[in-house]
Structure formats: structure tokens, C-alpha cells
Amino acid sequence: MTLLDENKHDELRAEGFDAKLWRDLLTYTKPHKRVVFALMLVAMMTGAIDAAFPMLTRDVIDTVAAQGMAADLSTLGVRYAVLVACLALCIFTFIMLAGWLRTSLSYDIREAGFAKLQELSFSYFDERPVGWLMARMTSDCDRLANILVWGVLLDMVWGTSVMVATVSAMIYLDASLALIVLMVVPLLAWISHVFQRKILKAARHVRGFNSRITASFNESVMGLRTTKAFVREDADLGEFKNLSGDMWQASVRNAVLSAAFLPLVLSLCSLAIGLGVAVGGDRALSGAMSLGTLIAFVTYASRLFDPMQEMAVVFAEMQMAQAAGERVLGLIGTEAAVRDRDDVAARIAANVPRDGLAEDGLPDRVDAIAWRDVSFGYGDGPRVLDGINLEIASGSTIALVGPTGGGKSTFVGLLSRFYEPTAGAIEVGGVEYRERSLRWWQSQFASVLQDPHLFSGTVRENIRYGKLDASDDDVEDAARTVGAHAFVEQLDDGYDTEVGEGGDRLSTGEKQLVSFARALLADPAILIMDEATSSIDTETERRIQSAIDCVLEDRTCILIAHRLSTVRRADQILVIDEGRIVERGTHRELLDHGGRYAELWGQQVSPGDSRPIGVTA
Ligand SMILES: Nc1ncnc2c1ncn2[C@@H]1O[C@H](COP(=O)(O)OP(=O)(O)O)[C@@H](O)[C@H]1O
Ligand SMILES: [Mg+2]
Incomplete structure (x- = not known):
């Protein structure tokens, strides 16, 4: 399997939970300890406040039941207002903190990856397509930061605290009744876990097919001339139909799973609530339990499911993202194949x-x-x-x-x-x-290559890349020497012309001349010209031949050329x-x-x- 194939498929590989991987990823939160702590605290408070509302309902009902229309509900009203205000404040704070932390984490992980990419040897890049590396540095990093912050730090903490608070409240209200109702919890947790994983997996399948269909569509449209020229229309249509058929199946599967999940969970919840109402109602009728308590209890029972489902989603997301985590941590942990030996580094x-x-x-x-x-x-x-x-x-x-x-x-x-x-x-x-x-x-070298790379920026900046402290005159002198001056002058903005991404607004020959000037300005001990004049027309090459000779003088030079005229001296x-x-x-x-x-x-x-x-x- 090639790397790209692997990339396409590992999204769908929901393997077991890899706790070590997540611990390693969580070490990236260390520099932001305070924010992490605040975030977890706020998540916990949000959970606790969420769980406090049914208690308030109970007090309202019981007060009214006891005192009738004469009841004074003003203190309860104040309690309600305070709770709502706290909740609003908590939500505001966690959205802000989570947003900040997510950006910082994504930045940190990306920075570690980028630093590593600068250090890694060519052999690493030989084996990995640029698109693959870009995906690691962008979408993988973002996705991991998102899950770490919104999933692990927020939803998991919030969910746990809601569960703990809810269960505690139920036990506080009526311990034996709580035990009866909570019996469905393990079953509910298991079903949520299994289904969320399957649903997510099916959704990813659908998305995967979708992007492949788009890609195939793209290719077919772009390559339409070739398709027609080779009379491949029927074969291409067949491939397209296959892909669409697969997508249809995956979508149906997704729909069936989603459709089955909710009724199943609702039935279980209803069972729990039914148990609560039956047993609790009996106790309320006999006067052993207040009406307010019964209602609060039933409300709690019906709310157990929310955090559980939320946590099951996060858990499934985490398993899906493990492959991304492995790839990013793998990249950051790679040792460069070519690097200073330990004794040299010590020296x-x-x-x-x-x-x-x-x-x-x-x-x-x-x-x-x-x-x-x-x-x-x-x-x-x-x-x-x-x-x-x-x-x-x-x-x-x-x-x-x-x-x-x-x-x-x-x-x-x-x-x-x-x-x-x-x-x-x-x-x-x-x-x-x-x-x-x-x-x-490596600092002894400068090279001019067959397919030279320019950075986006101006012509002047690209030449100056060879020697950052060179004056404008030095830059133009170098350009004159290699015969680049004439064409640069003719560009719209002369030396200040933007060359575009990768220099693609210039022809290959022009790029070679610019990188030739850059190499000359760098004044290296060893100059490498790997088919450096291959895209320069013979006329220009003839004109700059003396410049080449002068560049070669007094320095070690490795010259690769197909035109033997260039190498005879x-x-x-x-x-x-x-x-x-x-x-x-x-x-x-x-x-x-x-x-x-x-x-x-x-x-x-x-x-x-x-x-x-x-x-x-
Ligand atoms: N990064 C690479 N990974 C694997 N094989 C390579 C790589 N670069 C070149 N080769 C192979 O090494 C051989 C020599 O290539 P190269 O040095 O580029 O030849 P030349 O420059 O003389 O045209 C070729 O067979 C080529 O396919
Ligand atoms: Mg070559």
C-alpha cells in the first residue's frame, strides 16, 4: 500500500484506545498548565450548575405544595437568577479559554513538526509526497488540537462532572431508588459506545467516497480531451458508477445505524424513567417521598443520557483521530538520517x-x-x-x-x-x-538546478537570498554578470516584480538565470550547476558563456550539462x-x-x- 492509500484508509481504522498516545499528546498542554486547569475547573462548574436546576424545581414544587398560593418564591427566584448568571459566565469563559488553547496547541504541535521538517534529510522527503506532509502539518494538527481541547478537556470533564453530580443528587434524593434506576446505565453506556463508533465510521466512509467521487469527477473533466482522444469515455463512466454505488451503500448503512440508535437509547431511558416513576410514585403516594423530589428524580434520570452520549462521541472521535496522532507524533519523533555524529556535535x-x-x-x-x-x-x-x-x-x-x-x-x-x-x-x-x-x-555550497526553486517574493529578494546583507547594487551586478539583467529590466516592475508562488510567473530559463545570479552572489567555495543552462536558449547561453567562465574561476565547481559546449573547458x-x-x-x-x-x-x-x-x- 502506498502512503496515500494508507492515508485514505487509516481514517476508517477504529482500533482500540491508545492511552499512551493521548498522554503523549497531552504533554503539549504542559506549557499552558494554568489555562488547562482553569478550563477543567470551568467545565466542572458548568456540569455542577447543570445538575443543580432540578433541585431548584423540587424546592419550587414542594414549597408550593406546602404553602399553596401564599408561598413566597422570591428567594428561589434569586437562586434561579444566580444559577443562570453563573452558567452564562461559565459558558462564556470556557468558549474563550478553549478557543485560545486550541489555537495555541495547534500552533505548538505544528511548530514542532515544522522544526523537524527543516532538520530531516532528503531521504525522508523521497518517501513522502508533499501533499501527505501538508496534510500532517495542517489538518492533522488542527484536528488533534480540536479533540484535545473540546473533546478531552471540555466534554469529558463536563460529562464526568454532570454524571457524578446527577448520580450524587439521585442518591441524595433516594438511595435505593437511585440504585434501581442506575441499573440501566452500564447497558446505556455500552450501546452508546458501540453505536457512536459505528456511526462515525460510516460517516467517514461516506465522506471518503465523496471526496474520491469529487476527485474522479475533477480528473475526468480536466482530462476530457485525453479521455476522448483515447475513447475511454465508457470505462471512465463505469468507474464513476462504481464509486457512486459504493457511496450509496455507505450512506444507507449510516442512515440505518442512526435510525436504530436513537429509538434503542430512548427505550432504555424510558425504561429507567418508568422504573423511577413506578417505584417513586408508589413512595410519593404513600407519603414517603415528596412530589418535588419525585419530579426532580425523574428529571435526573432522563438527563443521564446526554453526557453519556456526548462522551461516547468524543471517545469515538478520539479513536478515529489516533491515526492522525500517530502520524504527527511519528513525524516529530523521526531522527534525521543525515545529522552530526554525537562526537562531532560535542566538538x-x-x-x-x-x-x-x-x-x-x-x-x-x-x-x-x-x-x-x-x-x-x-x-x-x-x-x-x-x-x-x-x-x-x-x-x-x-x-x-x-x-x-x-x-x-x-x-x-x-x-x-x-x-x-x-x-x-x-x-x-x-x-x-x-x-x-x-x-x-553545506554552507560551502550554492547550486543552480535544472528546475530551480524561487520563493514567492520579488526578483530582488530571490537573488538576495544568496547573501542577505547584499546591497541593491550587488544584486544588480550579480544579475548583470550572469546575463539576467536584460530580462529583469523588461519585467513590469523590474527587480521589484513579484515572481509568484514557486516563481511560476517566470519561465524556467528565467528562473535559471535568477538562481544563477543568486548563486553568484552567495560566492560559495563550491558551486554546483546541475543542468543549470538546460532551459536557457543557445543564444543566451552563448552570450553568458564568458560570465559562466568567470563564475567558475577560482572556485571548485561541479558542472552537469547535456550540451557539451558548456563543459569543454x-x-x-x-x-x-x-x-x-x-x-x-x-x-x-x-x-x-x-x-x-x-x-x-x-x-x-x-x-x-x-x-x-x-x-x-
Ligand atoms: N530520490 C530518489 N529515490 C530513489 N531513486 C532515485 C532517487 N533519485 C534518483 N533515483 C534513481 O537513481 C538513478 C540515478 O538518478 P540521477 O542521479 O537523478 O541521474 P541523472 O542525474 O544522471 O539523470 C536513477 O535510476 C533514478 O531513478
Ligand atoms: Mg539529474
Whole structure:
């Protein structure tokens, strides 16, 4: 089952109650102890006040019965007014407190999750779709905070206190009669529990089908051209009918359950009340019990059901939300696969900053990099890189070429330590890079990627992302150097043009130029260009070729490109295929060798021209 499938189904998995999970979730209320305490107190008071009204009724009836029309009900009236005022105040307070607490909890849990997401390694994100993570951070967090506050802290506490107060009042009024009536309570509790769970589950089913029908509808409408082109209309209609049929069944089931539940519960309640009236009425007739007491008693008996049903709903909700809780706590509890080793972290903590030294106490300068027998596979997957040996002199340019899927981007991911080798070692200045600070190492890089990411904001802000304290002039200089200035000037607001979410108001080529300027401004020790010019047209690339050369000067650079014209000046060219270096050397050496590189070069030289596409003489 894929993660998305699992997500779709675990809503419906009402498993046993997981007390530990809820205890763990409740630890998030710790920073708000006072509010939690106040909320529980108010919930308890609300329950107690709720239960006090029948007592008042009893006193009114008994007073009138004893004194007739001469009875003075003013003190009782005052008592009633006070009770109502208290109840109003309590309700106002708990709605306010609960709202505040719910928002705070949701915020806290989300913040913990977000902090973790920043820290987790790429391998974590490989396995989880963005949509899945978004759902965890938004709806799961909100849902848990809601249930914790409104369900656990409010309804459960309120329900318990109403039950306790009601039962106490009944025992106080007439203990033996109370025992008789309360006999139905366990049965009532059990039925409420079972039915609420089933009803909720059926409702979720219906909702699940509903969203799938919407999705299928959406897909069909959006993909209508394709559907028609492939004459798939009938098949799609069939799928739609199936889904609708399933939804119909789930809805009917839901209706049947809801329909059966209420009469069942009402009958049981009536039985209890009937018992109370029969036995109590007998006692009232014989004078052993006042009329007011009998009425109060029967009122209590009829009210037992409310809190019980409320609590059964919360309990069922909690069981349904357990999967969400597990997912969120699981996310927060995940350890990053790539992180500082304990001894390195200790070294960083103990380090006193000194000139020329990085935070881990070792040299700040990036020296020669060496790959020693490095192999790598994603997760449990096959080897993607196999026995790579390589020396990268400081300040040199290494070009990687070869077929798609050969492992070039993986090479870069390993070098940047987004992933670590499964075998072998990568050394920097003779020190294995796992002995170094992860933050220090990753801050040495800037990259321009095939599909560059821009943040929503202006062009200027996006370039400045490379170096936050750069002046406007620095930003424009960087843009000029990489040949981005001309197109930026032509945008409506120049450098202040909003690029939209993910930069989607710019073309890929324009995004590449902006991220190129950003990387240049960052002035990193190691520059990575992974098919960075793939979406820039040959004309522009030709224009900025000298800028590229100037950017590459004096810094270590890893250059991945399909257009060989871009890589011919590299100090070392590696041809990578199926995870191995199959050829290496300079452009001249490789052409003389007459192997794969020479063959590729030959294919890219335009016919009747001795120069390959995109190369100026
Ligand atoms: N995140 C990933 N998880 C699993 N497999 C991956 C991942 N990224 C790449 N691969 C696989 O690794 C191989 C090399 O991919 P890549 O390094 O992107 O090649 P290139 O950049 O040379 O086109 C491919 O078979 C690809 O399917
Ligand atoms: Mg790639």
C-alpha cells in the first residue's frame, strides 16, 4: 500500500484506545498548565450548575405544595437568577479559554513538526509526497488540537462532572431508588459506545467516497480531451458508477445505524424513567417521598443520557483521530538520517571560535575533495553509484556528462551530504566529511538546478537570498554578470516584480538565470550547476558563456550539462553511466581517446560546421 492509500484508509481504522498516545499528546498542554486547569475547573462548574436546576424545581414544587398560593418564591427566584448568571459566565469563559488553547496547541504541535521538517534529510522527503506532509502539518494538527481541547478537556470533564453530580443528587434524593434506576446505565453506556463508533465510521466512509467521487469527477473533466482522444469515455463512466454505488451503500448503512440508535437509547431511558416513576410514585403516594423530589428524580434520570452520549462521541472521535496522532507524533519523533555524529556535535558545542577554523574546530578552507570507493543506493534500492574514486583539486572544475538516470544528480546529492555514501568515504582535506560539521559543509555550497526553486517574493529578494546583507547594487551586478539583467529590466516592475508562488510567473530559463545570479552572489567555495543552462536558449547561453567562465574561476565547481559546449573547458570531464565513471580526462584527451565522449561530441556538432551547437569560436 502506498502512503496515500494508507492515508485514505487509516481514517476508517477504529482500533482500540491508545492511552499512551493521548498522554503523549497531552504533554503539549504542559506549557499552558494554568489555562488547562482553569478550563477543567470551568467545565466542572458548568456540569455542577447543570445538575443543580432540578433541585431548584423540587424546592419550587414542594414549597408550593406546602404553602399553596401564599408561598413566597422570591428567594428561589434569586437562586434561579444566580444559577443562570453563573452558567452564562461559565459558558462564556470556557468558549474563550478553549478557543485560545486550541489555537495555541495547534500552533505548538505544528511548530514542532515544522522544526523537524527543516532538520530531516532528503531521504525522508523521497518517501513522502508533499501533499501527505501538508496534510500532517495542517489538518492533522488542527484536528488533534480540536479533540484535545473540546473533546478531552471540555466534554469529558463536563460529562464526568454532570454524571457524578446527577448520580450524587439521585442518591441524595433516594438511595435505593437511585440504585434501581442506575441499573440501566452500564447497558446505556455500552450501546452508546458501540453505536457512536459505528456511526462515525460510516460517516467517514461516506465522506471518503465523496471526496474520491469529487476527485474522479475533477480528473475526468480536466482530462476530457485525453479521455476522448483515447475513447475511454465508457470505462471512465463505469468507474464513476462504481464509486457512486459504493457511496450509496455507505450512506444507507449510516442512515440505518442512526435510525436504530436513537429509538434503542430512548427505550432504555424510558425504561429507567418508568422504573423511577413506578417505584417513586408508589413512595410519593404513600407519603414517603415528596412530589418535588419525585419530579426532580425523574428529571435526573432522563438527563443521564446526554453526557453519556456526548462522551461516547468524543471517545469515538478520539479513536478515529489516533491515526492522525500517530502520524504527527511519528513525524516529530523521526531522527534525521543525515545529522552530526554525537562526537562531532560535542566538538561543535565545546568549540571556541578562532580565525581560520570552522565551528567544528577544523580548518574553514575547503581543500581537495577525494572520493574513495564510494557506492550508494536510495533506501533499500539498487546501487545508483558504484565504486567511485575521484580527486577534486581545490578550485578546479569537474564536469559530469552521460545519459539520463546515470547517477549525476545523485553524485551531487552525495557531495552536498544530502545523502551519505552506503559504502566508502568522501574526504575533505584528508578528513572524512562525516567528521565535519554538517552545517559548515553545506554552507560551502550554492547550486543552480535544472528546475530551480524561487520563493514567492520579488526578483530582488530571490537573488538576495544568496547573501542577505547584499546591497541593491550587488544584486544588480550579480544579475548583470550572469546575463539576467536584460530580462529583469523588461519585467513590469523590474527587480521589484513579484515572481509568484514557486516563481511560476517566470519561465524556467528565467528562473535559471535568477538562481544563477543568486548563486553568484552567495560566492560559495563550491558551486554546483546541475543542468543549470538546460532551459536557457543557445543564444543566451552563448552570450553568458564568458560570465559562466568567470563564475567558475577560482572556485571548485561541479558542472552537469547535456550540451557539451558548456563543459569543454572543464579541468576534468567524467562520463557517468549506470553509476560508474566510464571515461575521464580533459576535453582534448577524451576526443583523442575516441570513446563515448567523442561519440557524443560528434553527435552534437552541427552538420557542415566544425563547432558544436552553442560554441563560439
Ligand atoms: N530520490 C530518489 N529515490 C530513489 N531513486 C532515485 C532517487 N533519485 C534518483 N533515483 C534513481 O537513481 C538513478 C540515478 O538518478 P540521477 O542521479 O537523478 O541521474 P541523472 O542525474 O544522471 O539523470 C536513477 O535510476 C533514478 O531513478
Ligand atoms: Mg539529474
